[in-house]
Amino acid sequence: ATEISWWHAMGGALGEATVEIANGFNASQDVCQITPVYKGTYEETLTAGIAAFRAGEQPNIIQVFDAGAATVIGAKGAVVPAQDILENAGVDFNIEDYVAGVRYFYADSDGKMIGMPFNSSTPILYYNVDALEKAGVDAPKTWEEFIEIAPKLKEAGYVPLAQSHLPWIFTENFKSRHNLQFATNNNGYDGAEGTQLVFGEPIKNHFTAVKGWLDDGLFGYYGTGWGDNQTPFNEGKVAMWLGSSGSFGGIQKTVEFPFSATYLPYWDAVEGAGTGTFIGGAALFSMSGKPEAENNCTASFFEYLASPEVQYKWHKDTGYVPITNAAYELAEKDGYYKEAPAAEIGIKQLTLPGGDWTKGYRMGFYVQIRDVMNREYGKIMSGETSVEDAFAAIEDEGNKLLERFAKTTAN
Numbered sequence: 001a002t003e004i005s006w007w008h009a010m011g012g013a014l015g016e017a018t019v020e021i022a023n024g025f026n027a028s029q030d031v032c033q034i035t036p037v038y039k040g041t042y043e044e045t046l047t048a049g050i051a052a053f054r055a056g057e058q059p060n061i062i063q064v065f066d067a068g069a070a071t072v073i074g075a076k077g078a079v080v081p082a083q084d085i086l087e088n089a090g091v092d093f094n095i096e097d098y099v100a101g102v103r104y105f106y107a108d109s110d111g112k113m114i115g116m117p118f119n120s121s122t123p124i125l126y127y128n129v130d131a132l133e134k135a136g137v138d139a140p141k142t143w144e145e146f147i148e149i150a151p152k153l154k155e156a157g158y159v160p161l162a163q164s165h166l167p168w169i170f171t172e173n174f175k176s177r178h179n180l181q182f183a184t185n186n187n188g189y190d191g192a193e194g195t196q197l198v199f200g201e202p203i204k205n206h207f208t209a210v211k212g213w214l215d216d217g218l219f220g221y222y223g224t225g226w227g228d229n230q231t232p233f234n235e236g237k238v239a240m241w242l243g244s245s246g247s248f249g250g251i252q253k254t255v256e257f258p259f260s261a262t263y264l265p266y267w268d269a270v271e272g273a274g275t276g277t278f279i280g281g282a283a284l285f286s287m288s289g290k291p292e293a294e295n296n297c298t299a300s301f302f303e304y305l306a307s308p309e310v311q312y313k314w315h316k317d318t319g320y321v322p323i324t325n326a327a328y329e330l331a332e333k334d335g336y337y338k339e340a341p342a343a344e345i346g347i348k349q350l351t352l353p354g355g356d357w358t359k360g361y362r363m364g365f366y367v368q369i370r371d372v373m374n375r376e377y378g379k380i381m382s383g384e385t386s387v388e389d390a391f392a393a394i395e396d397e398g399n400k401l402l403e404r405f406a407k408t409t410a411n
């Protein structure tokens with residue numbers, strides 16, 4: 001059989017579900033054999049992929065997260081568009097088969113699909129049902145409601161809230177949930193040249209509020225690593241946790257209390273707020289420089305993983321949203337959301353009414369911009385810097401990174 005390799009960043013319960021997909025594909029035919037290789041976090045996998053590409057040792061397929069997508073799409077000659085891979089192999093492809101939020105996130109400016117959507121998520125609010133009952137409160141829809149209930153959760157013995165990743169949830173998705181511009185040039189989609197970050201009062205006010213909650217014991221901040229802030233929720237210390245819909249499966253396997261989920265809160269005071277969130281998670285990119293037989297196997301694998309049955313199982317195992325309309329319909333028909341209504345929150349949030357600024361963002365070197373944010377947000381939390389100075393530093397360093405990226409892609 002023709003052998004292909006797949007570098008991914010799915011650890012723990014997600015890793016097991018990933019290996020199951022690869023095994024399922026290998027068992028479904030005898031022309032191709034795929035080998036999944038776990039390369040660490042999203043950041044580590046991307047770094048390993050870039051280094052391998054430079055050394056001419058790239059895998060056939062690499063999983064790249066939302067934050068790294070622009071860098072990979074903009075790196076000349078590094079990837080072959082998923083749409084070309086599929087069409088060259090004679091696989092039927094219709095972008096309309098993919099759910100609306102997923103369709104264009106990994107596409108180029110002409111609407112061609114470059115990355116194959118795989119694990120699509122969005123940040124949602126998980127809550128410990130026992131904790132909320134003990135405090136006699138409901139999960140908040142808005143941050144104004146959170147301010148009302150948080151002291152009661154604290155009194156009941158819990159840290160009311162934690163979140164998984166400040167750049168992802170309180171920056172990127174803060175922007176989409178409030179339909180606020182995140183970058184010039186149409187959030188970066190109109191080209192790297194001249195793209196600059198846009199921050200305004202609402203996000204600064206939000207960070208001022210969050211720091212106040214932290215100081216009052218109403219918010220927990222346990223670090224910048226992807227899992228750092230989930231552990232205290234899983235352990236029952238934190239009552240509510242903002243995290244990936246793709247964490248659903250892992251939470252289900254781990255926690256000993258009943259849990260549920262609802263939408264990411266927004267500030268009612270911000271005009272036009274309550275819009276849908278960005279698609280998160282990652283896509284699969286087919287790396288260039290591979291023989292046709294291998295590219296055809298990559299196409300077969302993409303076709304396999306997008307099939308309704310495989311998507312539905314993956315959605316059930318993990319909590320990542322179904323990427324095709326057919327898979328979503330299959331989950332509905334099967335009665336899955338009657339059995340587990342919280343499992344539908346992610347996809348429902350993605351399909352909430354949108355606005356000018358809810359499509360996504362496209363910024364090169366954005367992984368490094370997240371590092372700057374994490375550093376500065378950490379300093380806000382520890383009291384080392386003010387909200388105003390932190391955002392000034394993020395704008396200054398972030399915009400320099402964007403300018404550098406624009407130079408690398410200019411002809």
Ligand SMILES: O=P(O)(O)OC[C@H](O)CO
Nearest residue numbers: 065066121244246280281
């Ligand atoms: O944890 P995931 O896979 O849902 O990804 C979250 C973010 O979108 C990654 O940047």
